[in-house]
Amino acid sequence: MASSTPASSRAVRWLLWLAGTVSLALGLLGVVLPGLPTTPFVLLAAACYAKASPRLHGWLLQHRYLGPMVRDWETHRSLTRRTKTIAIASMVVMVGLSAWGFRERPWLLGGLLVAGLIGAVVVTRIPTRAPR
Template structure:
């Protein structure tokens, strides 16, 4: 590899690693924060790690929680209707519960509603496939 490419490759890999780590963190936060989707962030983290850190990519692929979803994504580049339904319904339930718990705080309720709508939109834009 020419010297110029090696110099550029290291900063690019570092940025991809950083983007993957931030995406994975957002995905983990999305598990407990209503309206923040988990799946797209985990998929983005895996894509970044595939280029930046084969070791972390392999770890995600073999992890008991993220592995099946990522292997399925890499094989088909789509989600099943059931997966999308579970994601959107769980977001709807959690956003509704959060909006109810913040009753009387209209601004927070509107922010939660907007985040939930964005999260559902992201999930619904992912291609759907049949089993």
């Protein structure tokens, strides 16, 4: 009789891989979509990949643009004030530009502003550390 552990382990790995992939996609969308934060989604993807796929976790760690952020998080479990300032300033600029474009559509404008506020709150809640 076969044990249920390998099947459940496989299912858990698959779900973690799926969650990591969706998180990475959202993080990459956050680069261009106002109000959608990149950093928390990329870090969540790294955490999921660390459990589900060592190959994808290694790829993320070695990525030219995303790797330093992931390595820094895994080492310190916090972000520098500079990183947080850049993230929030980028969101403010993109939300501001998009808000101007949606000024004639109050529902979309409201949704955009709420999403931007949520993104800023998420980034500010990440622990801050002093620069080295």
